[in-house]
Amino acid sequence: MKILTAAQTRALDQATITEQGLTSAQLMERAAQALLFWFYGQYGYGRVPADTLLLCGPGNNGGDGLALARLLHEANYSVRVALLPASRYSPDWQHNRQRLPAAVPVAEISAGALPAISADTVVVDALFGTGLSRPLAGLAAAVVAHLNQAQARVLAVDIPSGLFAEASQPADSAVVRARHTVSFGLPKLAFLLPQNAEFVGEWQVEDIELSPGFIARTTTPWHYTDAATMAGQLPPRPRFSHKGTFGHALLLAGSRGKMGAAVLAAGACLRGGVGLLTAHIPACGYDIFQNSQPEAMCLSDAQPDHISELPNLKPYQAVAIGPGLGQHAASSSVLRQLLEAASQPREKTGPPLPLVLDADALNLLGQHRELLSLLPENAVLTPHPKEFERLTEPARDDYHRLELLRDFAQQHRCLVVLKGAYTCLATPGGELHFNSTGNPGMATGGSGDVLTGLLLALRADARLLPFEAVRLAVYAHGLAGDLAAHETGEAGLVAGDIVRHLGPALSRCSQRAQNTK
Ligand SMILES: NC(=O)C1=CN([C@@H]2O[C@H](COP(=O)(O)OP(=O)(O)OC[C@H]3O[C@@H](n4cnc5c(N)ncnc54)[C@H](OP(=O)(O)O)[C@@H]3O)[C@@H](O)[C@H]2O)[C@H](O)CC1
């Protein structure tokens, strides 16, 4: 699914109207119907809230609010409308103002007459949408402050008022703190950034049949990976396949006290469908590893507590390094040797050896930035924001972090998985793909090691292109976490639960699953 700018969204509106032979008021009616269904979903037919207040601005966002007020009134909700005065109202606002039944109370907001809002009022925030052209000030800001103070349940129409769709607003500007946001057609970039979570609340996108042709023609760096994107992305295993078909992966992981990271990554790699897995681990971990991962082969390092040797890379189709590695100088030297070896083309024309770098491998890269120039094309890096900062610089805000991320992936021609609530995959071509799966239960030790193992398995599978493999791994990892949380709850979820659910998660992304549905 694409994510468009506010300006592109306006053009999308126009294209939809033209292509489908609609009036703009008819498109607005679709938006209002979608909002009505949200109310039905929340309150059913019999349990309507005692007091629903619609705050309506002067543009089409306010027009949506006015249309919704009519529909709610017709559905026997007790509604009242408060209008923000302006010198100009959009034509569709005027149309819906006229259609509002006289029985619905309407008041004009003024500084001395802010609408009454109690904690029991359900408030629809239809003040400003994607037409916001500057931070809120004056009366509009006063209304928002008044609303936020009331702690009422707020539904934002399209986007919380005062929030820009794809840029930061000044730190102290007024923005509605919504509990729910119902948006139309496509998600907005703003919804995916942690700095906006307090405003956006729970969000959902409702289909109002916006022009698919226009969306397909429109270019954007931002994408949202959802179930529809991922259906059929994992190719079926051919009947006459053998373990060599799916690649032999090498995992360099573990140090004294951190062998669990190696075990979890290995478990994920095996559940990710790899043909063969060899783990190279410090000698202290040999029994631990062999006992817990009998399906994997194990190479023991000469050093008891950390990795100091790079095995011969010839047998392997992909290598991951980092989980539980530690930051010993000898392990740093192994990382350097690995990068040097991987940056040489394997065969004369073939692609470089697929690499996955995680955890301490990233910290070591941050300490030795000269190594960045050795990264082979399409190397996969999986930093969380702090690790990413060590590779680049502190970000001013979440939008700036996205710029740094995009630049880094383009400059080093690598695939960067910036981990978070909406994990963002940056490609060498400058695209940013936000992931939709996952839950806060996955914010627990070992969860990243599981992702590394799964990435290793899918990068070893030569049937998948580098970007496809990484996007699939990120999505399936989050989905496995979601499936696991159904059983354990979020608090009770541990990384091993994610490993156990990788199989079902991957099969939801497989072609066979799609065909049999
Ligand atoms: N496909 C869709 O997404 C659909 C969206 N719909 C809804 O339409 C809005 C966008 O409507 P638009 O009229 O473009 O914009 P707004 O309603 O957000 O507001 C525009 C008016 O507000 C003024 N404005 C802007 N910023 C401020 C501010 N800081 N303070 C005061 N006034 C402001 C602006 O005036 P200008 O001076 O900037 O010209 C306009 O008067 C979208 O969000 C959806 O809710 C459709 O209904 C269906 C399809």
Ligand SMILES: [K+]
């Ligand atoms: K709004």
